[in-house]
Amino acid sequence: MFHKPTLILKSTYAAITLSRVTIAFFLFSLIHCFAQGIIQALLYSVDSEFEGVVTQIVQAAKIPLQNLTLLQGSPNHWTLSMCDDIPHGQPRYPCSVIFQSGVGVGKTPGAVEAGIRDSVSILQDYNAGFTVAPSFDSNNSLAGVTVESSAAPPVFLSRQCARILVYPQQVLQNSVREDITFIFFQFWLMGVSLFGVSRGSIPHMLTALGSRFLITAWSSYILIYRTNSQKGIFQEIVSTPGTECGVELFPTYFGTRYAFNVADAVLNFSALFVSGLLSWNLLKVYKAQSVKRVGAPENVMRIYKFFMAVQAVLQLEVFVLIVATSLWVDLLTKTAISVLSTHTTLYNALILATTILVIPWIALGWYGVRLERKSFIISFLGVGFFFIAGWSIMFYSIVYRWSFVQWPYLACFGVASFILIIASMVLATICWRNFDQGLAEYLHAEAALADFTPEVFQHSDIEKSGEKNGDFYTYDEPDFPLPTFHAKAHSRSGSDSSFPAPIRGPPPSYDKPYSSKPMPF
Known part of the structure; x- marks a missing residue:
């Protein structure tokens, strides 16, 4: 009953400890997640504290x-x-x-x-x-x-x-929403990274690397431009002597936030650099293992790359689309939009449909390509067109356009979700056009051989030395001669029969240490 979960745990542990690179990637993902999570939690604490002060005054x-x-x-x-x-x-x-x-x-x-x-x-x-x-x-x-x-x-x-003060209140409330999003983002990113290294999944590696690039770009924008811009605006409309308020309500806010922004940007840049190096080494290892394991022809490997791209895009789309929808829900229920909106029922219907369909949609694209099911791909494309049409019609909404323009963070996630939906549909169509060329058989063989990968066995020094040399078998030369086939032999009739050149026989089982590498085909 517990055999399979135990095997999965052992396989995961063995995959993480497979080499120094996999161990380093695991520790890096874990440590960076909590370090970045702490920074985002501190930013949330600062933003929510000052947002609470301003909200009390406004209320x-x-x-x-x-x-x-x-x-x-x-x-x-x-x-x-x-x-x-x-x-x-x-x-x-x-x-x-x-x-x-x-x-x-x-x-x-x-x-x-x-x-x-x-x-x-x-x-x-x-x-x-x-x-x-x-x-x-x-x-x-x-x-x-x-x-x-x-x-x-x-x-x-x-x-x-x-x-x-309603303006600072709205700005700070949006900052709090961003902080919460990034806290969840760190744990989602850690999960993707750890799943990638535990399963040797190239798509998950690409997804994690692309996500780190996006978050690094956003943190740079916050550090270089937005924090300083907000400081100048707050100072001018609230703190300047002679104005209606004339009170310095934010004397420590921007200094504290800027320090956290610096720490956040440094962590993001260092994480992007380190994860790039580690992912590059892991990608080479996994790609080499994939090709060596099954020996797929070049045309199949070309289609396989598109399959990996579909997976990477879909996994990133899961987070982006859910966040874009959640941010809009929060604006629609907790801000002035909740009072001003006259078509909230229609918006809720689209939100509910997106929430229900997003996971099945991801599964349709994933398994449609993997199993080469045309019906799945057609359904995937149909739901994708529904998402594009539904969220495009949202731009006819005055309240949505207003929110989209006034809050760049919502705009970024909205645009990113459109790009990823379109990209996933294009990539899935390319894979569809290449069905019945061997991809499904290759993936089936790869999955079958996954039960015999090095992750389920204990690693040895002999195996690791074999990895370095690129040899499948690693064994010492025996002291006694092995049987060989000779080039010529005489038949009973006395005529000569030709045989292939001398070939050494296989090593005996007691002389061949077990190698955890799968048999080449």
């Missing part, structure tokens, strides 16, 4: 959920507007300016002065705890909020300041 000021902000302009020339609907050319423009660089918009001088006077003390008490309470004027109308702490006098922030 205490009773800013309606449906209000969203629109930032336009350039540094030192920013214009921030608040909209109760998404602007798309309607007769009544739904936005009004709440901040403009160098111009006071609805300022309350007393509030600004109080903010400037107490800005340092208010932030020093974040970790010690503070409360945010609504503040009312003499007419019992909500005028703003009061921030109180045990170590500093109360600080009053006007309602206009709270409206301005």
Whole structure:
């Protein structure tokens, strides 16, 4: 009953400890996952802490959920507007300016002065705890909020300041979503890497390497451009003396985040370099073993490369499509979009259909190519066209287009999912056109021989030396002569019979140490 799971565990352990390269790849994947996960968790902690502060102020000021902000302009020339609907050319423009660089918009001088006077003390008490309470004027109308702490006098922030803070709130909420995504991404990447090395899977190696390249590019964008850009915007619209807020709400946020961004980028670049070297060596080993094991002809190996490409693309698409869908769900349920959207039922239907179909779709493409089943490939292409059509129609949605443009992270995953869907369909079609040329037989033989691969046996020094020399059998020359066939022999009639040139017989079984390499065909 437990024989097969035990065999799988032993096989996995043996595959990981097959050589120093496989051990190094395993340890690297494990250590880097937890190191990168810790960095992402620290980023999440910082983002969620400051997002919580701003959200408390905005909620205490009773800013309606449906209000969203629109930032336009350039540094030192920013214009921030608040909209109760998404602007798309309607007769009544739904936005009004709440901040403009160098111009006071609805300022309350007393509030600004109080903010400037107490800005340092208010932030020093974040970790010690503070409360945010609504503040009312003499007419019992909500005028703003009061921030109180045990170590500093109360600080009053006007309602206009709270409206301005809706923009930082939206930015920080998106940052929190990104942090959560990257935490899950690290563990998904570790799983793909470990499965690849335990099964000798080239597609998983390619998927992991491509994923590391994408995450390294994104971390570079964050480090080089976005963090500094957000710092300048927050400083200008919130912290500059004389503005409606005039309070330094983020004195330590950007310094701390920048330090974590540096650590994140360094880890990503080093991981990309190290994984590239290790994957290159592993790919050569697995490719050589695959060719040597079955001895497939060149045309089959060419089709096999397309099969590997299909697998790599589909495995990356699993994560990308699920993340793109999840981000849209979060925006659709927790932001102003939830109030402004008028076709939420249709969006939910597409989301539900995508969630249900994505795993069967991946399986159809995977096994359709592997087993050369035309019906599977046709179904795979049909579902792929449904995904493309459904998510393309989403661009007719005003709220989706708005979210797509305003949040580059969502746009990146959305575009990547389209590219991967199209690429997987093209590659699957190429494989389909090459059916019945030996790929299915090759993969069947490869799977059958997997039970006899070195992973299920204990490795020995003799076997490793045989690997280095490229020999299948590794044995010492015996001291006694082995039987041979002679070139000529005489028949009973006295005539000569020709035989092949002398051939040494096979080594006796007691002289041939067992080699875990599969028999060549």
